[in-house]
Amino acid sequence: MSDLGPHAGFILASYAAVTVVLGGLILSILLDHRAQTRALAELEQRGIGRRSDRSRS
Amino acid sequence: MASLIDLANPTRFMRYSAVLLPWVAGIAGVLLVVGFYLAWFVAPADYQQGETIRIMFVHVPAAWLAMMFYTMMTLSALGTLVWRHPLADVAQKAAAPIGAAFALICLLTGAFWGKPMWGTYWVWDARLTSMLVLLLIYLGIMALWRTLDEPSQAGRAVAILTLVGFVNVPIIKFSVDWWNTLHQPASVLRLDGPTIHASMLWPLLILAVGFTGLALVLHLVAMRAEIMRRRVRTLTILEAERLDRLSAESAPA
Numbered sequence: 466m467s468d469l470g471p472h473a474g475f476i477l478a479s480y481a482a483v484t485v486v487l488g489g490l491i492l493s494i495l496l497d498h499r500a501q502t503r504a505l506a507e508l509e510q511r512g513i514g515r516r517s518d519r520s521r522s
Numbered sequence: 523m524a525s526l527i528d529l530a531n532p533t534r535f536m537r538y539s540a541v542l543l544p545w546v547a548g549i550a551g552v553l554l555v556v557g558f559y560l561a562w563f564v565a566p567a568d569y570q571q572g573e574t575i576r577i578m579f580v581h582v583p584a585a586w587l588a589m590m591f592y593t594m595m596t597l598s599a600l601g602t603l604v605w606r607h608p609l610a611d612v613a614q615k616a617a618a619p620i621g622a623a624f625a626l627i628c629l630l631t632g633a634f635w636g637k638p639m640w641g642t643y644w645v646w647d648a649r650l651t652s653m654l655v656l657l658l659i660y661l662g663i664m665a666l667w668r669t670l671d672e673p674s675q676a677g678r679a680v681a682i683l684t685l686v687g688f689v690n691v692p693i694i695k696f697s698v699d700w701w702n703t704l705h706q707p708a709s710v711l712r713l714d715g716p717t718i719h720a721s722m723l724w725p726l727l728i729l730a731v732g733f734t735g736l737a738l739v740l741h742l743v744a745m746r747a748e749i750m751r752r753r754v755r756t757l758t759i760l761e762a763e764r765l766d767r768l769s770a771e772s773a774p775a
Contacts, residue, residue, distance in 0.1 A: 470567075471638075475638050476577055483627055498743050498750075501747045505757075508758070513758075
């Protein structure tokens with residue numbers, strides 16, 4: 466990689482924007498996935514499920 | 523057709539996607555590392571644009587992915603409205619934020635590239651404006667998903683909006699041919715072949731495939747989360763109904 470020249474700020478700003486937007490997207494998707502996994506596991510742990518509902522009703 | 527519907531079964535999707543995810547993520551990771559190495563350490567500076575050509579390596583894949591994800595959402599919308607495909611609206615909902623993120627990256631990196639090359643961050647020309655419209659359509663679709671509680675009802679409304687919005691995709695692609703724009707014409711996806719030198723084209727293509735892999739990984743993870751969200755919603759409603767019945771039965775007559 467050579468010297469980025471007189472427009473280095475614009476080049477670095479572009480890559481910073483990619484990092485922030487993609488980083489935020491990845492984080493939000495992973496956090497949502499974790500939250501739904503936990504919520505489903507919690508319901509199953511409490512014995513709440515379609516089959517258990519049918520058997521109980 | 524029956525086998526396609528079998529494959530679309532959410533339980534099967536969860537099983538197959540869990541196997542597929544690490545492989546796609548690994549391939550995408552390798553391609554991104556190789557692509558960025560070539561883009562930063564091997565590809566030369568452009569004879570006119572100098573080092574700002576490095577912005578192209580993220581700007582162009584982002585633009586392609588923003589349009590590709592919208593096209594994919596349009597196919598999903600058809601799946602929702604015509605075939606009532608079990609996973610179509612799940613795929614569509616999961617794709618919207620990813621497409622929006624790439625549209626935003628395209629606009630931001632385009633602005634940072636435009637200022638040193640054109641002398642302005644923004645101009646209301648056909649290519650830039652139609653890409654901004656794409657971002658706004660993505661945001662509208664994401665907002666519409668949040669306004670309706672019932673997923674299947676929301677899915678149909680979003681599918682209609684998505685189909686209408688698809689008219690913007692060919693406008694983005696051909697805007698540089700149909701109108702006089704500040705934005706340059708296509709230099710890779712052309713009938714007469716790419717006009718970029720191989721030393722810049724290869725890193726660009728490798729990064730485009732790498733970013734596509736990353737986007738597909740995110741899409742699969744977001745679809746898995748959406749399927750689980752719907753299961754949680756259904757189970758919670760069933761449990762609430764069961765508790766209602768129990769309290770009605772135990773109430774004194």
